[in-house]
Amino acid sequence: MHSKTINLLLLPFIIFLISSCTSKQSQQNNRVVIGISSDVQTFNSLFVFSLNEGVVTELLYASLVDFKWNDANGNLDAFPMIAESWKWSDDSSSIKFNLRKDVNWSDGEKLTAEDVVFSFDVFSDPKVQSRLFGTFDQFFSDPDNHIDLQKTFKIISPFEVEINFPKTSVPDLIEFILPIIPKHVYENIEREKLAESEKNFSPVSCGAFKLKKWERNQTIVLEADSGSFLFRDGQVGELVFKIIPDYTSRILQLKKGEIDFVEQVKVEDIDELKNEDQLAVVPVMGREYDYIGWNNIDPEEFSKGRIKPNNFFGSSNVRKALSMSINRKEILEEYLMGMGELSSSPVSSVFKSVFNKEVKPYDYNPGEAKKLLASEGWKDVDGDGILEKGKDEFKFTLYYPVGNPLREYAATVIKNNLKSIGIDVTTEKMELGTFIDELYQKKLNSWMAAWYIPIPLELKAYWYSDPNITPLNFISYKNPEIDKILDKLEKRINAEEKTELIKKFQEIIHEDEPVTFLYWTPNITVHNKRIKNLTINPFTVVGRCWEWTVE
Numbered sequence: 001m002h003s004k005t006i007n008l009l010l011l012p013f014i015i016f017l018i019s020s021c022t023s024k025q026s027q028q029n030n031r032v033v034i035g036i037s038s039d040v041q042t043f044n045s046l047f048v049f050s051l052n053e054g055v056v057t058e059l060l061y062a063s064l065v066d067f068k069w070n071d072a073n074g075n076l077d078a079f080p081m082i083a084e085s086w087k088w089s090d091d092s093s094s095i096k097f098n099l100r101k102d103v104n105w106s107d108g109e110k111l112t113a114e115d116v117v118f119s120f121d122v123f124s125d126p127k128v129q130s131r132l133f134g135t136f137d138q139f140f141s142d143p144d145n146h147i148d149l150q151k152t153f154k155i156i157s158p159f160e161v162e163i164n165f166p167k168t169s170v171p172d173l174i175e176f177i178l179p180i181i182p183k184h185v186y187e188n189i190e191r192e193k194l195a196e197s198e199k200n201f202s203p204v205s206c207g208a209f210k211l212k213k214w215e216r217n218q219t220i221v222l223e224a225d226s227g228s229f230l231f232r233d234g235q236v237g238e239l240v241f242k243i244i245p246d247y248t249s250r251i252l253q254l255k256k257g258e259i260d261f262v263e264q265v266k267v268e269d270i271d272e273l274k275n276e277d278q279l280a281v282v283p284v285m286g287r288e289y290d291y292i293g294w295n296n297i298d299p300e301e302f303s304k305g306r307i308k309p310n311n312f313f314g315s316s317n318v319r320k321a322l323s324m325s326i327n328r329k330e331i332l333e334e335y336l337m338g339m340g341e342l343s344s345s346p347v348s349s350v351f352k353s354v355f356n357k358e359v360k361p362y363d364y365n366p367g368e369a370k371k372l373l374a375s376e377g378w379k380d381v382d383g384d385g386i387l388e389k390g391k392d393e394f395k396f397t398l399y400y401p402v403g404n405p406l407r408e409y410a411a412t413v414i415k416n417n418l419k420s421i422g423i424d425v426t427t428e429k430m431e432l433g434t435f436i437d438e439l440y441q442k443k444l445n446s447w448m449a450a451w452y453i454p455i456p457l458e459l460k461a462y463w464y465s466d467p468n469i470t471p472l473n474f475i476s477y478k479n480p481e482i483d484k485i486l487d488k489l490e491k492r493i494n495a496e497e498k499t500e501l502i503k504k505f506q507e508i509i510h511e512d513e514p515v516t517f518l519y520w521t522p523n524i525t526v527h528n529k530r531i532k533n534l535t536i537n538p539f540t541v542v543g544r545c546w547e548w549t550v551e
Helices: 004-031 053-059 113-123 191-196 248-254 267-274 299-305 315-322 329-332 367-373 405-420 433-439 480-487 495-512
Strands: 033-036 065-070 075-080 085-086 093-100 153-157 162-164 209-215 220-225 240-241 278-286 286-294 395-401 424-430 446-452 513-520 523-528
Touching: 033 248, 053 209, 053 220, 053 240, 075 085, 093 113, 113 153, 113 162, 113 315, 248 267, 267 278, 267 523, 286 315, 315 367, 315 495, 315 513, 329 405, 329 513, 395 405, 395 433, 405 424, 405 446, 424 433, 433 446, 480 495
Parallel strands: 033 240, 395 424, 395 446
Antiparallel strands: 065 075, 085 093, 093 162, 153 162, 209 220, 220 240, 278 523, 286 446, 286 513
C-alpha cells in the first residue's frame, strides 16, 4: 500500500487519540478534589448529622431561599433560590412564595409547591426524628411539635404557596433555609422506616450537583447537573470528596497536588504550606470558641433533686478570679501562633452590628485574682500553698475530651497557672461519648470544651435558665435579667432595639462570667490556587461550589 494512503488511513485514528486525550485532560482539569476525614452515612438531608454529610447534601438539595455572608455588618443577606420571589403580609403573619418554574429533580420531575409542603411536613414529623425536629416553633404545630399543615400551608398553584404563622411568632426568612426533598420519591415510604430506606443512598436531587459515583470509604463523586437552574457555563464540572481519615496523609496529598482543598488544618502546618507556591492558606475566625465550664450548682445536690450553689464556682467573683488567673495569651501565642482571638462572651467579633466592643476579655492578673478570692473567703490559712474556706480546700478535677491537642496543651497551662495562686487542679481526659453524657446529666464540676456558634446568632439555647427549654445550659447558669433579654429577642422588635439587647446581654454575661471564655479558634482552610471564585467566610467554607471555576 502506498505510504500516502497509509497516512490517510491513520489520520482519523490519530485525531481520535488526540481528541480522547484532550477530553480526558479537560475533564481532569475541571475537577476539584476535596479531602475529608470520614465517609457519609446518608445522602438524605433529613438525617444529616455530620459536617461532611452537611457539605455534600447542601450541594444536592436546594432551599426556597439562599443566604450570603455580609462581611460589612456580620450578618446574612437573603437571595432567591427555588423561590423566584416572595412577599410578606403587612403584619408579617404570612408569606407568599412564587417558585421558579425551571427547577427539576435529577430524574426529570418538576419541583412544585407539593414538594415544599411535603418537606416541612416530614422534617417536623416526630415519627421521622429528622435532624431539625423540634426547631419549627415559629409555625402552627401540634403538641408533638409536628407542623399543622392545614393551618400553615395554602397551595395556590403548583408554583405558588402561602405560609401562615401564629400571632405570637416572629418569623424570619431563615426559617426557609430548609432543603427541599422530593415528595414523589419518599411519600410512599413509612415515616418510621425513612431512615433505613435504600433511596437515601441514590439521591434524587434538585441542587447544582448530582451524585455520579460513591465508593464507600473511598470517594464521593458529584457532577455538575447541566439541567439545574443553578448550572453556569465554565463552572467546575466535578467535585470529588476523597475520604482520607489520617490528617498527615491529607496534608501530604495536598502538597503533592493529589487533592485541592482541605479544612481544619493545624496551625503548626501553616508556615510549611505557605511555602508551597500552588497553595493558598485562608483562616476563618469567629464560629468556635473554647471555654472552661464552671458548674454554677452543686452536682451532688442536683443528683438528689436539690439545687444549691456550687461551693467553688457559685460566686461570680470566684469565676472572674479564675479567668484572671489563666494566661490565655500564652496559649494563643505558643500553640495557636497568635492566630486565635481572646473571647469575652459568646458573641464573636464577626457579628459586627451587634458585637459590643466595650466588653473586653479579663486581663491575666494573678494578684487581682487573689484579692477577689480572699474577698470570698478563700485564703491559705495553714500555709500549705492551697487556698481553703472553712473545711474545704480549693481542689477540683478539670475534664476534657480526648483527641484534642490544643486542649491538652491548654490543660497543662491552666493547671500551672491556678497552682500559682493556691488552687490544686487535677486534669483528666474523658472519652467523648461519656463526656457528653456527663455534661447532660450535670455531673461534672468543671470541664474544658468548645461551642460552635450558629448563624444567625442563637443565644437562648445555651444561656436561658429553664432547663426544659435549654438542655445545653450545662453550667446551670441563671440570671432573670438575661432571661428577660432572651425572651424579648423572640418578640417583634426593630433592629436597633435588638442590637442594644444583644450588647446588654454581653455586658451582663461578662460581669457574671458564668464560664471562662478562652479564645476563638480559627478554621484554617488550604486550597489549590487554580480554584477561583471560592466563597470562604464564617457562614460557609465549602459552599456555592457552582460558582467555582478551575484554571
